[in-house]
Each structure stands twice: as C-alpha cells, then as structure tokens.
Amino acid sequence: SQQGEEDPQALSIQEGENATMNCSYKTSINNLQWYRQNSGRGLVHLILIRSNEREKHSGRLRVTLDTSKKSSSLLITASRAADTASYFCATDSSDKLSFGAGTTVTVRA
Amino acid sequence: DTEVTQTPKHLVMGMTNKKSLKCEQHMGHRAMYWYKQKAKKPPELMFVYSYEKLSINESVPSRFSPECPNSSLLNLHLHALQPEDSALYLCASSPYLTDTQYFGPGTRLTVL
Numbered sequence: 001s002q003q004g005e006e007d008p009q010a011l012s013i014q015e016g017e018n019a020t021m022n023c024s025y026k027t028s029i030n031n032l033q034w035y036r037q038n039s040g041r042g043l044v045h046l047i048l049i050r051s052n053e054r055e056k057h058s059g060r061l062r063v064t065l066d067t068s069k070k071s072s073s074l075l076i077t078a079s080r081a082a083d084t085a086s087y088f089c090a091t092d093s094s095d096k097l098s099f100g101a102g103t104t105v106t107v108r109a
Numbered sequence: 110d111t112e113v114t115q116t117p118k119h120l121v122m123g124m125t126n127k128k129s130l131k132c133e134q135h136m137g138h139r140a141m142y143w144y145k146q147k148a149k150k151p152p153e154l155m156f157v158y159s160y161e162k163l164s165i166n167e168s169v170p171s172r173f174s175p176e177c178p179n180s181s182l183l184n185l186h187l188h189a190l191q192p193e194d195s196a197l198y199l200c201a202s203s204p205y206l207t208d209t210q211y212f213g214p215g216t217r218l219t220v221l
Contacts, residue, residue: 097154100151
C-alpha cells in the first residue's frame, strides 16, 4: 500500500540547476529512503535517513527529515542530464517499504 | 558480487500457462522481496522473505506463489494469470529487514 505522497509529480529543470522534491507520509517510521528509477528499469538506492536523524548528505544529494511534520525532502544540486529519472521516497515501518507516487525529473541540456 | 539478477528479462504468457520468475543474489542478504510495478506507478510490495521464511504476504492472489529454496534464490510461480497482471516484477534483497534494499532489473511480464 502507498503511504507517501510526493510533490511535485513532475519537474523540468535546466542542467546545472537544483531540483527539490518533497515527500509526506502518514504513520511513524523506522527510516525513510530515497530511490531513483530510470525508465522501465530496477530501482537504485540513493540514501537512507533514520527517524532520529534530521539531515543527511551524499555527494550532490541532500535529504532532510522532519518527523513532527511527517515529511522529507530530497535536493539534487548542480543537476546533470544523467539525473533524468523518477525519484521515489519509501517509508520503512512494520518491516516493509511503502513507496510514494514518485516525482519525474527531466534535466534539459 | 553486489547485484541482484532476475530472469527472464521479458516473459509473454497466456492465461492458462504456468511460468516462473527467478531472482538470485550472492550478497549474503537475509531478506528478499517481490514487488509489482505498473506503468507510471510506484512499486507495490507483494511478498517478503526473512531467513528463507515467508514473513509478509500483502494479500496477493493465490495465482502468484512465492518460493525461497535457499538463502540466495527467490522464485515467483505464476499460474492462470489475468491480463491485468501484466507489469514489471521486481525482486529486491537487503541485509536484514528495515535495511537498504537492492533491486534487480525486473521481469517485464505480459499476459495475453
């Protein structure tokens, strides 16, 4: 079942710009994860943030988590054409992942 | 070996056929998962195995039958499927439950 809601549904940006997407969820979580999926392929794990963490960085990625608002954001800095993909947040609770609807990001050269 | 492999890549089957999807990982992970993904939708969890035992079945119809013969292998047996079961079937594994999941490339299934 889908727990997370993502915003926006789609995002189109110029190469070099930053991309920000948001995820909201409903129940308490163990952790929140972000994944990337290129068209019709498997998902690639980007970053995991635990419920007691507020911010995490990995290369050009920055993730924040606000458990009081039940929301998270993913920031991709200095975007590249290769960042074109669908991005999903996934909340981990009760030993399973529930994925949000996803944000489709298009990076224009 | 840091990947999850899935075979076949594509599968076309009739509604009366029996087929199986196969998933393999050699990372020593103890949890394995099956997901179903329709076009432009997020993955939906179907089954979770932990230490080779079925721990979660998300009310999946019995025409889908999972099997975990050993800690590296996960199968999904298909029988009497419907056209609406056409989707991308993704396998994933993780060291333990509530951990980062590693996904295979998926099997694109078409039911005629």
